[in-house]
Amino acid sequence: MSEKVIADSLAQLQKRSSSKWRFYPSDILPLPVAEMDFQIAEPIKAALHDLVERSDTGYLGPIPELKENFAGFANRKWNWNLDPEQVRIACDVGVGVIEVLRTFMSVGDKLMINTPVYNNFFTWINEIKLTKVEVPLKREGMHFTLDLLGIEAAYKAGVKAHLLCNPHNPVGTVYTKLELMQIAELADKYKVIVISDEIHAPLTFSDSTFTPFLAASDISKKVGITVTSASKAFNLAGLKCATIVAQDPKLNAMLDTMPESVHFRASLFGAIADAVAYKSGDEWLDGIIATLDDNRRLLADLLAAKVPAIKYRIPDCSYLAWLDVSELNLGENPAAHFLEKGKVAFNPGHTYGADYSQFIRLNFGTSPEIITDSIGRILNSL
Numbered sequence: 001m002s003e004k005v006i007a008d009s010l011a012q013l014q015k016r017s018s019s020k021w022r023f024y025p026s027d028i029l030p031l032p033v034a035e036m037d038f039q040i041a042e043p044i045k046a047a048l049h050d051l052v053e054r055s056d057t058g059y060l061g062p063i064p065e066l067k068e069n070f071a072g073f074a075n076r077k078w079n080w081n082l083d084p085e086q087v088r089i090a091c092d093v094g095v096g097v098i099e100v101l102r103t104f105m106s107v108g109d110k111l112m113i114n115t116p117v118y119n120n121f122f123t124w125i126n127e128i129k130l131t132k133v134e135v136p137l138k139r140e141g142m143h144f145t146l147d148l149l150g151i152e153a154a155y156k157a158g159v160k161a162h163l164l165c166n167p168h169n170p171v172g173t174v175y176t177k178l179e180l181m182q183i184a185e186l187a188d189k190y191k192v193i194v195i196s197d198e199i200h201a202p203l204t205f206s207d208s209t210f211t212p213f214l215a216a217s218d219i220s221k222k223v224g225i226t227v228t229s230a231s232k233a234f235n236l237a238g239l240k241c242a243t244i245v246a247q248d249p250k251l252n253a254m255l256d257t258m259p260e261s262v263h264f265r266a267s268l269f270g271a272i273a274d275a276v277a278y279k280s281g282d283e284w285l286d287g288i289i290a291t292l293d294d295n296r297r298l299l300a301d302l303l304a305a306k307v308p309a310i311k312y313r314i315p316d317c318s319y320l321a322w323l324d325v326s327e328l329n330l331g332e333n334p335a336a337h338f339l340e341k342g343k344v345a346f347n348p349g350h351t352y353g354a355d356y357s358q359f360i361r362l363n364f365g366t367s368p369e370i371i372t373d374s375i376g377r378i379l380n381s382l
């Protein structure tokens, strides 16, 4: 059994300067923004302290240990074999995806996303002026998954690239290997590039199996590029580092045309932290997954006991809960209602897709006390 991790107290958390704890006044309990409320792993702390102690605070140069350690982690966790030479560095996943898209697409080209999806997918598309093609996920109860028929129709109609959220934020679905193989076959048939954002993957719970897109089949290697980071699983987002991986020679030749600055704009702190996370973070990660496993079930118990009208499916990965609050009849923007009347902040559903205004996203990467308090505040607001 892995040692569970205790989250910081509210008083400690309120001293943090990160976005989650700075965005709202202190009477609001903040459960949006995908940051966790735990102490980071000791080996990462030690490596960061060491950089500071030695004033090793310059630019990021060659960082072979990150590439090697990522390849080691991918092999250990997911049986994904890759050559460290196939790993590139970017400043964060957002920048990595944008730079990859810039390399393969021109203004106006069609990019597919599967809604409801991570809100910044929309901002990235707008930033580089692509045409968004939404193929919503299929919904069965509270289980959302890929609509392969819809995806094929859109590929056929001229989509040039598909930005896949694998595993999926906010619905918490880990796709099956078969689904990913089918996507790869369709992408190959219609000449679509699949960019797989795998930032949540290390947080997959033991009752699900994560398959890296590039490890799904030989065809997926031909059509896919992965962008990921240790930042979500190890709570390092402010340190700024991500990795881009392609295993096909033609795709890699295209990626070679990216400006060198894609690498150098990442931070030395982020790259060292990611390298240590991938090499020495397994024990901490197991503890976090065990803790989040308790939290995802605690949330189910609390909702069933106190607000059964809210619909929730225990997610397959990570620390985000996608809640359907439509039965509460709270008007156009339920998150605004909870903020005003309950003093508790969640992400509003409409930011993940226009049809999802009756959903909220709750971050349970925190203490049982804060999760329980958040449900109390929902109740108080009703």
Ligand SMILES: Cc1ncc(COP(=O)(O)O)c(C=O)c1O
Pocket: 034, 091, 092, 093, 094, 095, 118, 165, 169, 197, 199, 200, 229, 231, 232, 237, 241, 242
């Ligand atoms: C699916 C997904 N991709 C990317 C990001 C952000 O990554 P980064 O900060 O590295 O751009 C998030 C943050 O929550 C996310 O959920």
